[in-house]
Amino acid sequence: MNELEYRLNEELMKTKKIINICKIIAILSFVIFIYVYFSFMKVTSTIVLLIPFAIFMISVIYMAFCKETLMRKIKREIIDNLISGIFKNRFMEYNAEGISKKSFDESGIYTGYNKFYSSDRIKSSDDRICIANVTAIHEEENNKNTLFYGIFGYMETEEFYPNEIIIKPDVENKYVSNVINTKNKIIGASNNSVRLENNEFERYFEVYSKDQIKARQVVTVEYMENLLELKQELNALIKILYIGNRKYIAIWNERIIDEKAIYKYGIKLNEIEERIGKILKLLKEC
């Protein structure tokens, strides 16, 4: 365990203690509030009732504030450490606010959302490479559909892609896929699907492009093997899109820094560094 990890874990433990005390105070004040309310309903004044309620509220707000402040500090220090570590050759910037909706819109990787949230953006100063946490939701009156929750990233490519090349997880039922393919065969319609030789890859991914040759220039035999390996290592759904001079990735259910895991199990810098390294590998090599 290095010095930074030790120090941050110490701070985490201290904050956890404070939060636990706040929790006890909040529970006690809530119990007192309920007890006072039901036992002395007729005799007590509003002020007597308000005291435990105010203590309860202050404890809850303080808990949230402590956690938020600590997490911001931890994230900032971890990312600063990562920037000087794995991003050695590139000048990277961290922004807790995330990426703009416009940047996500431009990619077109997910469309049809009306709520957008983003946090923890790591971006190179020349804007050639960027990753951030993103949540895109489509919400109607009684219907909430999460279109994307995970890490979104982009990278400038040397090659120009005039037509979209989409590599997306094969989440459809194989039976449904076969029915659609047969229907397309009968009516002679093309869904721009690119059939590939690697059966294992075909099991997990679908590739679509109007330009079959360009798609195969990108999705080579080695590429398929690399992507399968990374998919298994990250254990996540991955979508990749090539368009223009950019390559976009979306990794489902991943976070640049998983706050819940940090709070629960403590900070393991090696694990975080390894995970972010894999995400960058996915962006650079696949």
Next chain:
Amino acid sequence: MHVAIIILVLIFIILYNQLIREKHQIDNAFSTVDVILRKRYDLIPNLVETVKAYSKHEQAVYSSITALRVQALQTQDKDEIVKLDKDISDGINDILLLAENYPELKASENYLELQKSLEKMENELSAARRTYNAAVTEYNISTETFPTNIIAKLFRFRKRNLFSVEEKIRNSLNVDI
């Protein structure tokens, strides 16, 4: 009875059209392969001349690939082109391996340029071959499985050959582009 006949005719038309579509897909993919192959043939004289300037006593290798190139440029037969592609790839690979013995050649600007062009072309060619093979595989499956095999036999849709070139050249080229 009439309905059954209409259904049978419809099925017949659908299956026949499917085979025609797959055949056109193969032709389309093949024409792309052919274009890239011809671009590659154009590189051969330059490659031979460049390597020859440093290693004159490997005449057999140069003559062999030059003859194959001429043969490939003259033929129109697809199966012949597929076969010649393999032989030419082996020939190019032999020249690249030969060049390994001459550090001065490897460092020359002309050779480096050629290597880059060849690498780019090999990547394109590999993708085009794979596209062609995917189309041929789909077509071959149709010609061999029921009920399309009946139509295939009736209208003489014959089985096509796949490109089976090993990626030797790409392995011999170790430049970053």
